[in-house]
Amino acid sequence: MKLKLGIDLDAAGKDIAASIRALLARERVLALNLIGSPGCGKTALLEASIPELVKTCAVAVIEGDIATSRDADRIRATGVPCHLINTGGTCHLPPNLIAQALQEVDLAATDILFIENVGNLVCPSTQDVGEDAKVAVLSLPEGDDKVLKYPRLFREASCVVLNKVDLAGVLHFRREQLFADLAQVKHGLPVFELSALTGAGCAEWIEWVRGLCHKKRGRPTARSRRRKA
Amino acid sequence: MIGPFGRELWVHELTLAQSLVEAVLREADSAKVARRATSAGTEERQVVAVRVTVGGLTHVEPENLKFWYEELTKGTRLAGSALLVEKRPTVVRCQRCGGEFAVVANSFVCAACGVADVRLATGDEVILESIEVQE
Numbered sequence: 400m401k402l403k404l405g406i407d408l409d410a411a412g413k414d415i416a417a418s419i420r421a422l423l424a425r426e427r428v429l430a431l432n433l434i435g436s437p438g439c440g441k442t443a444l445l446e447a448s449i450p451e452l453v454k455t456c457a458v459a460v461i462e463g464d465i466a467t468s469r470d471a472d473r474i475r476a477t478g479v480p481c482h483l484i485n486t487g488g489t490c491h492l493p494p495n496l497i498a499q500a501l502q503e504v505d506l507a508a509t510d511i512l513f514i515e516n517v518g519n520l521v522c523p524s525t526q527d528v529g530e531d532a533k534v535a536v537l538s539l540p541e542g543d544d545k546v547l548k549y550p551r552l553f554r555e556a557s558c559v560v561l562n563k564v565d566l567a568g569v570l571h572f573r574r575e576q577l578f579a580d581l582a583q584v585k586h587g588l589p590v591f592e593l594s595a596l597t598g599a600g601c602a603e604w605i606e607w608v609r610g611l612c613h614k615k616r617g618r619p620t621a622r623s624r625r626r627k628a
Numbered sequence: 629m630i631g632p633f634g635r636e637l638w639v640h641e642l643t644l645a646q647s648l649v650e651a652v653l654r655e656a657d658s659a660k661v662a663r664r665a666t667s668a669g670t671e672e673r674q675v676v677a678v679r680v681t682v683g684g685l686t687h688v689e690p691e692n693l694k695f696w697y698e699e700l701t702k703g704t705r706l707a708g709s710a711l712l713v714e715k716r717p718t719v720v721r722c723q724r725c726g727g728e729f730a731v732v733a734n735s736f737v738c739a740a741c742g743v744a745d746v747r748l749a750t751g752d753e754v755i756l757e758s759i760e761v762q763e
Contacts, residue, residue, distance in 0.1 A: 402759050404759065407753060408644060409753075525685075551687070582743075583735050583737055584735075586743045
């Protein structure tokens with residue numbers, strides 16, 4: 400006897416992601432999920448962006464790491480609240496851990512929530528955590544061949560940050576290969592070529608984030624409301 | 629998080645196999661199929677086969693899923709049931725011409741329009757399609 404079922408085995412995860420998305424819509428908080436390899440510069444990107452963003456927006460961060468509070472300590476040094484999730488071994492942040500972490504985030508006082516995922520090009524790309532956009536962070540030393548090797552990330556991403564462009568002179572990174580591969584995977588994906596270390600090119604990326612924030616938040620931002628209060 | 633074998637739960641197919649086993653048991657235990665009549669009364673109906681389809685974008689490896697399914701069902705009423713996993717292609721819809729096509733070799737470029745301006749139609753799902761139980 401055959402029983403036809405059609406049961407989605409990831410229904411639980413999708414339900415949690417949907418409730419996170421609804422919560423962030425209600426609170427009008429922009430959530431950006433940063434995904435990239437270990438060492439590509441996700442934390443450095445935040446360190447370079449936060450001081451600029453906090454001039455007009457209130458920023459909070461959820462840090463995902465297998466172990467240590469090293470990244471979280473760096474973020475806290477910028478002065479914004481940071482909630483650390485040590486996954487213990489899990490290679491990505493699943494939606495249930497994000498939902499749990501959100502209970503610790505003061506959403507009413509937040510305009511932009513960055514989620515820095517565990518360093519990994521594979522697993523985080525398959526997880527919907529209720530974010531507004533996934534950001535693929537890639538750096539020159541990783542090579543120009545990553546887009547087709549990890550296509551799902553670049554399919555899911557709403558933009559690409561290409562970090563460490565200050566190293567272009569000493570690496571054989573074929574920029575045209577990257578763009579050709581991106582065209583094969585997703586048309587029209589914005590690419591921000593920058594160096595989080597020197598600050599070169601960061602302004603366009605920061606403007607992109609700020610634009611998304613204003614679109615979601617409207618004015619006034621939590622930051623400017625707090626200033627008035 | 630520690631899994632049933634004292635290992636950390638980093639194996640995605642293990643986590644998935646756990647949801648699968650739970651879902652199969654829930655269905656197999658449902659009132660309409662749980663037991664069958666025999667000359668001596670009733671007995672538990674055996675689950676013979678379980679069919680799952682896996683979308684091309686999911687990163688789920690069928691052999692790995694089968695391995696964990698077998699491990700998790702040892703000593704349960706599902707022991708010995710066959711897990712059949714079918715990998716489904718990733719299908720996308722072109723936003724320009726509306727045409728649907730299967731993604732081959734990670735190219736999302738529409739052959740008619742020459743541009744990868746597409747939305748996912750199917751490919752991100754893991755579906756428990758059906759179970760087969762004893763008559």
